[in-house]
Amino acid sequence: MQKVLVTGAGGFIGSHLTEELVRQGFQVRAFVHYNSNNRWGWLDHTEEIVKKEIDVFPGDVRDPYGVKEAMKGYDTVLHLAALIAIPYSYHSPSTYVDTNIKGTLNVLQAARELGVQKIVHTSTSEVYGTARCVPIKEEHPLQGQSPYSATKIGADQLALSFYHSFQTPVAIIRPFNTYGPRQSARAVIPTIITQIAKGQNTIKLGALHPTRDFNYVKDTVAGFISVARSKEALGQVINIGSNYEISIKETTELIAEVMGTSVEIVSEEQRLRPEKSEVERLWADNSKAYELLNWKPNYAGREGLKKGLTETAQWIIGNLNSYKTSIYNI
Structure with a gap:
């Protein structure tokens, strides 16, 4: 892992992750949502010494051509771009299908065609729905209790299907409620x-x-980087939560x-x-993250x-x- 593309890099978690990757010495391209004001989301507010090291690529994850262009020359993709607000998904579910499912398909297909070495796809604890047993292990049944969670379940399964069908090197990180x-x-x-x-x-x-199960953003970012570094994470779904x-x-x-x-x-x-x-x-069992990645929360x-x-x-x-x-x- 040397050259890393982060989709959704201008967002809450994505901006923290992008900054930390730069600080750890990686060559980072930040895929941000295009707008005519050339705003980069929270990356506009990062310190200049970090910002000057980031290659910003404005685009739209729903566009397969732009996604593939952004991924060229990068060996690792951390895919965070998504619509995440649950109430908004009640009245605009189609946009969630386009962004969360079709956007993920664009990343997976481009990775397959370009021979990308690793894709870390971002899931969410919302895919579990109301816990049937706690703490929640990765094998817990998936329940689409909102249009948002349903589209994330679809995206997760699509990512796993590419791993099983085409040996696309995918790992799925499933953060619980990140804050910060x-x-x-x-x-x-x-x-x-x-x-x-x-x-x-x-x-x-x-x-x-x-x-x-609230997880501080620094712990979530450390989880992303641990998954990206780990060969054992391929084909796996891994909870990142505070327990x-x-x-x-x-x-x-x-x-x-x-x-x-x-x-x-x-x-x-x-x-x-x-x-x-x-x-x-929601209550995370994070034992798999510790066993596979040696990750555990500091908060x-x-x-x-x-x-x-x-x-x-x-x-x-x-x-x-x-x-x-x-x-x-x-």
């Missing part, structure tokens, strides 16, 4: 932090009882604690998922989560103008 600096307020942790930072004592959320389960209500209370305040929490109708679409419980357990929330809150407070705290972000 730069995450948008369509996710619950930034939603809570921004409301508190704006001085609101009543925090508006969706369902409070579901549990999640710590906490409810949304408890998470809110912990954030209030690290921000030195107390809050009232209300569940707002418009923020609720349809009843059968809500994923009630583990309650204290690790508290540390990650503190770092995230500090960053969001310093960048509060980037958030629209008065509206519900889907």
